[in-house]
Amino acid sequence: xxxxxxxxxxxxxxxxxxxxxxxxxxxxxxxxxxxxxxxxxxxxxxxxxxxxxxxxxxxxxxxxxxxxxxxxxxxxxxxxxxxxxxxxxxxxxxxxxxxxxxxxxxxxxxxxxxxxxxxxxxxxxxxxxxxxxxxxxxxxxxxxxxxxxxxxxxxxxxxxxxxxxxxxxxxxxxxxxxxxxxxxxxxxxxxxxxxxxxxxxxxxxxxxxxxxxxxxxxxxxxxxxxxxxxxxxxxxxxxxxxxxxxxxxxxxxxxxxxxxxxxxxxxxxxx
Amino acid sequence: xxxxxxxxxxxxxxxxxxxxxxxxxxxxxxxxxxxxxxxxxxxxxxxxxxxxxxxxxxxxxxxxxxxxxxx
Numbered sequence: 001x002x003x004x005x006x007x008x009x010x011x012x013x014x015x016x017x018x019x020x021x022x023x024x025x026x027x028x029x030x031x032x033x034x035x036x037x038x039x040x041x042x043x044x045x046x047x048x049x050x051x052x053x054x055x056x057x058x059x060x061x062x063x064x065x066x067x068x069x070x071x072x073x074x075x076x077x078x079x080x081x082x083x084x085x086x087x088x089x090x091x092x093x094x095x096x097x098x099x100x101x102x103x104x105x106x107x108x109x110x111x112x113x114x115x116x117x118x119x120x121x122x123x124x125x126x127x128x129x130x131x132x133x134x135x136x137x138x139x140x141x142x143x144x145x146x147x148x149x150x151x152x153x154x155x156x157x158x159x160x161x162x163x164x165x166x167x168x169x170x171x172x173x174x175x176x177x178x179x180x181x182x183x184x185x186x187x188x189x190x191x192x193x194x195x196x197x198x199x200x201x202x203x204x205x206x207x208x209x210x211x212x213x214x215x216x217x218x219x220x221x222x223x224x225x226x227x228x229x230x231x232x233x234x235x236x237x238x239x240x241x242x243x244x245x246x247x248x249x250x251x252x253x254x255x256x257x258x259x260x261x262x263x264x265x266x267x268x269x270x271x
Numbered sequence: 272x273x274x275x276x277x278x279x280x281x282x283x284x285x286x287x288x289x290x291x292x293x294x295x296x297x298x299x300x301x302x303x304x305x306x307x308x309x310x311x312x313x314x315x316x317x318x319x320x321x322x323x324x325x326x327x328x329x330x331x332x333x334x335x336x337x338x339x340x341x342x
Contacts (some may be wrong), residue, residue: 023321039337154336159335164338174312178332179302197337223332236330241312 002026007099011053019215025053029099030045033210034058034121036109037084037138040197041151041204043075046158048205049125050093050100054212059094060105060117061085072194109133111256112138123208124148127201130176137161138171139256142246149204149219156228158200160208161219161238166247168220171239173248178259183224194227263266272325287316289329298331305332 003011005024007029014020014028033054035042035047049057057230063085065076073085078248080088086104093102105117109128120138126137126148134150141148142165148170163170191231203224211215223236274281276296277305283295289308291300306313307330313321 036339041337124316124327127337131334131336134336153337154333154335157333157335159333174307174332175305175334236311236332238332239309239310243312243314 003029007053008047010097012098017223020213028053028209029055031123032056032121033062033123033125033212034118035037035125035127036060036133036211037120037127037128037129038071038073038075038089038128039069040064040153040192040194041201042125043073043089044198044201045125045127045205045208046075046093047096048090048202049208050096051103052209053097053099054208055099056101056103058103058105058117058121059086059089060107060109062106062108070113070124071182072192072197074100074198109136109140111136111258115144115256118144118146120147122158123211125201125204125208126150127204133202135178135259136170136256137255139246141165142170143256151200153196153200156193156195156196157193157226158227158228159223160200160203161223162211164218165185166221169238169240170247171245172253173244174223174238176245193228198225199226199228272323274323274326275328277329277331283323286311287323289313289321289323292323292329293318299322303337304335305334306330 006058011025014025015022030055033049035046035057038059046057046059065080065083065085065088067081069076070078075092084106090104092100093100107113114136119225124141124146128134128136128137145165147164149160149162210218221238221270223238225234225236242249243265272283272285274283287308298304309328
C-alpha cells in the first residue's frame with residue numbers, strides 16, 4: 001500500500017517525524033484497534049486514533065447517549081442524545097477521517113461475546129466504566145494474546161497501564177478480583193472531572209499508536225498515576241505477580257467468566 | 272522510622288503493620304486498594320501480619336472505574 005497525495009498531506013505532521021515516516025503511517029493505516037466503551041476514556045481515544053489514520057477502529061458499547069455524558073464524552077454531541085453510542089461515534093469518526101473503517105458492536109462485552117469481538121484486533125483500548133468489564137477485557141486479552149491499555153478514572157485521579165499478556169504485569173496481577181460490593185464508593189463520593197477522562201483516554205491512544213508503530217517504551221510493568229488537582233504524574237513500577245489468578249504460576253482462572261456487577265445504582269441509591 | 276508511601280517520605284512509629292498504616296494514612300476504604308510492598312503485591316490476608324521496616328517502599332493502588340456511577 002502506498003500513500004495517496006491527499007494522505008501525504010493529511011498525515012504530513014506524522015510523516016515528518018523520524019519515528020513515524022511514510023512507512024509508519026502505512027502501518028497505522030493497516031492497523032486494527034478495538035475500543036471497548038465509547039464513554040469518557042473511549043471518546044478521546046477514538047477521536048485521536050481516527051485522526052491518526054488507524055485503518056480500522058472497532059467500537060463496543062451497548063448504551064445510548066445521555067445528556068449527562070456530554071460533560072466528558074467528547075465524541076458525542078448534543079443532537080446525539082438518545083442515539084446509540086456506537087452509531088454516534090461512527091458518524092464522528094467518518095467525518096474526521098474517511099480513511100478509517102469503523103466496525104460497531106452495539107452490545108456490552110460479556111464472557112460469551114468478548115473473545116469473538118476482540119479476536120483479530122492488533123490492540124485493545126479498555127474504556128469500560130465498571131470493574132467486571134475491566135476484568136473481563138483483561139482476561140479475554142490474556143487468552144487471545146492481544147496487548148491492551150487499561151485505564152481507570154475517579155474524581156480527579158486517573159491511572160493507566162499497558163499489558164502485553166503473558167509477558168508483562170496484568171490487571172489481575174495488581175487487583176486480583178473486583179472489590180466487594182460494600183466497598184464501592186457511593187454516588188455522592190463519586191463523580192469525575194470531564195477533562196480528566198480526556199487526558200487519560202488520550203494517553204491510552206498514545207500507547208496504542210506507540211505499540212502499532214513499535215516505537216518508544218510502552219507503559220508496561222508500570223502504572224502511571226495522575227492527579228489533576230496537584231498536577232502530579234507518577235510511575236509506579238509493578239512486577240508480575242507470581243500468585244496472579246490469571247497469569248501466575250498456578251492460574252485459577254482458565255476460562256472467561258462474568259464477574260458480578262457491583263456498583264451504586266442511581267435509581268435506588270439513597271446516598 | 273522512615274517509609275516511602277506513594278512516593279512520599281513518611282515517619283511512622285516502629286512495629287506498625289500494613290493494616291495499621293492504612294488507618295494511619297486515613298485510607299477510608301481499604302477494600303478499594305491493593306498494596307505493593309517493595310515491588311511485590313501483597314495478599315489481603317498478609318496486611319495484618321506484615322510488619323513494616325525502615326526504608327520500606329509502600330504503594331497504595333486504588334481501584335478506579337470509568338467515572339460513571341450509573342452503569
